[in-house]
Amino acid sequence: MRTEVVSAVRAGQTSSGSQANDPKQTGGTPVVRPDSSERFAKAIKLLREGEVVALPTETVYGLAADALNADAVAKIFEAKERPRFDPLIVHLPNRKALAEIAMVEAPIASQLIEKFWPGPLTIIFKKCDTVPDIVTAGLETVGVRMSAHPVFREIVSALNRPLAAPSANRFGRVSPTTGQHVLDELDGRIPLIVDGGPTEYGIESTIVRIVDGVIEVLRRGPIPKGALQPFGEVRERISAGVIIAPGQLLTHYAPKTRLALVDDLKNFLTPNGKRVGALFFCSPAGIGEPGPRSTHTAAGVLRDVENFVAVRHLSQSGNLREAAANLFRMLRELDAENLDLIVAERAPEEGIGAAINDRLQRAST
Ligand code: TXA
Ligand code: MG
Numbered sequence: 001m002r003t004e005v006v007s008a009v010r011a012g013q014t015s016s017g018s019q020a021n022d023p024k025q026t027g028g029t030p031v032v033r034p035d036s037s038e039r040f041a042k043a044i045k046l047l048r049e050g051e052v053v054a055l056p057t058e059t060v061y062g063l064a065a066d067a068l069n070a071d072a073v074a075k076i077f078e079a080k081e082r083p084r085f086d087p088l089i090v091h092l093p094n095r096k097a098l099a100e101i102a103m104v105e106a107p108i109a110s111q112l113i114e115k116f117w118p119g120p121l122t123i124i125f126k127k128c129d130t131v132p133d134i135v136t137a138g139l140e141t142v143g144v145r146m147s148a149h150p151v152f153r154e155i156v157s158a159l160n161r162p163l164a165a166p167s168a169n170r171f172g173r174v175s176p177t178t179g180q181h182v183l184d185e186l187d188g189r190i191p192l193i194v195d196g197g198p199t200e201y202g203i204e205s206t207i208v209r210i211v212d213g214v215i216e217v218l219r220r221g222p223i224p225k226g227a228l229q230p231f232g233e234v235r236e237r238i239s240a241g242v243i244i245a246p247g248q249l250l251t252h253y254a255p256k257t258r259l260a261l262v263d264d265l266k267n268f269l270t271p272n273g274k275r276v277g278a279l280f281f282c283s284p285a286g287i288g289e290p291g292p293r294s295t296h297t298a299a300g301v302l303r304d305v306e307n308f309v310a311v312r313h314l315s316q317s318g319n320l321r322e323a324a325a326n327l328f329r330m331l332r333e334l335d336a337e338n339l340d341l342i343v344a345e346r347a348p349e350e351g352i353g354a355a356i357n358d359r360l361q362r363a364s365t
Pocket of ligand 1: 057166204205
C-alpha cells in the first residue's frame with residue numbers, strides 16, 4: 001500500500017520549507033500539498049469508506065477509523081500490530097455524541113467534561129451496545145475524549161461519527177508527535193497521513209475513571225493531578241500491581257535502545273568504550289545553548305560531556321510543557337544514533353513533569 005501524506009499546515013506555516021502544491025518525494029513516499037478547498041476531502045472520504053487515516057491531535061498523532069465500524073477498527077489493529085486485548089480510545093465529534101456510545105453516571109464526570117473537553121483528558125465510561133467489542137477489547141467500559149486539535153475537529157465534525165484512534169505508532173513503540181514519525185512507523189501500512197505539524201503537548205492524554213466518587217488516574221498526562229483535585233479526591237493507580245489500562249504495561253513507550261533513568265545526569269559516569277547518549281531535562285538558566293561537546297552545571301562550571309556521543313535537552317529553560325512536547329521526538333532522535341545506552345534525567349515531579357517521568361520510567365524498563 002502506498003502511504004500518502006497531505007499537509008494540513010497552511011501556507012507560511014510549513015516547517016519543511018517545500019513549496020505548496022509541489023509534489024515531492026520523501027524516502028520513496030510522495031508528499032502532496034493539497035489546496036485548501038480539498039484539504040481534508042480525501043481523509044473524510046477514506047474514513048467514510050471504512051479506511052484508517054493518521055490524524056494530528058493536540059497530544060500525539062492518532063490512527064483513526066470509524067469507531068462504529070468493526071471492520072474499519074480491525075484495520076487499526078492490523079496496521080499497528082496491536083494485540084486485540086488492548087482497547088482503543090473513542091474521539092467524539094461533539095459532546096452530544098457521548099450519549100450514543102456511553103452512559104454518564106457520575107456527576108463528577110459531567111463536571112470534568114465541562115471543564116476539560118475538548119482537550120487532553122480521556123474518561124472511562126460504561127459503554128453502550130452501539131460500540132463494537134473490538135473497540136473496547138470486550139470490556140464493558142469505553143475510553144472517550146474530544147480532541148481540541150483544529151484539524152482533528154474539522155475532520156471528525158464533517159464526518160459526524162465517533163473515531164476510534166490509538167496513537168499512530170506500531171505497538172509498544174514511542175508515540176508519534178510529527179507526521180514524519182507516523183510515516184517512519186506506518187509507511188506502506190496505511191493509505192493517508194494528514195500532517196498538522198508537531199503536536200502541542202507531545203504526550204498522550206490523561207486517562208481517568210470515576211470509582212465511588214473518587215477520580216482514579218489510570219495514565220498520567222497533560223492534565224496533572226492538581227488540575228483534577230478541585231473536582232474530588234484523586235487517586236493515582238499508575239503503578240498498581242494490577243494493570244487496569246493496558247497502557248500501563250511497563251514497556252509501553254520503549255525506544256529500541258536501552259534507556260537508563262537517573263535523578264541527576266551531572267554525576268553520571270559513562271562506561272568505557274560505550275556509545276552513550278544523554279537526555280538532559282534542561283540546561284542551566286542564563287548560559288544559553290550549550291555546544292555539542294560541553295554543557296554547564298548550575299554553578300556555571302564548564303563540564304565535559306564529550307563522553308556522550310549525542311546530547312539533547314528537553315527544554316533549555318526547564319519549561320515542563322516544552323519538555324513534554326520534545327520528549328518523544330528526542331527519544332526517537334537518540335534512538336537513531338545507534339547508541340549502546342541512552343541516559344535520561346528525571347524531570348521535576350510537578351504538573352506535566354509527573355507524566356514525563358512516567359514515560360521515561362516505562363521506556364527504561
Ligand atoms: O492522547 C491520546 O490519548 C492518544 C490520542 C491519539 O488520542 N491516544 C492514545 O491511545 O494514546 P492509545 O491507544 O495509544 O492509548 C490508550 C490507552 C491504552 O493504554 C488503553 O489500554 C487504554 O487507553 N484504554 C482504552 N480504553 C480503556 C478502557 N475501557 N479501560 C481502561 N483503559 C482503556
Ligand atoms: Mg499508544
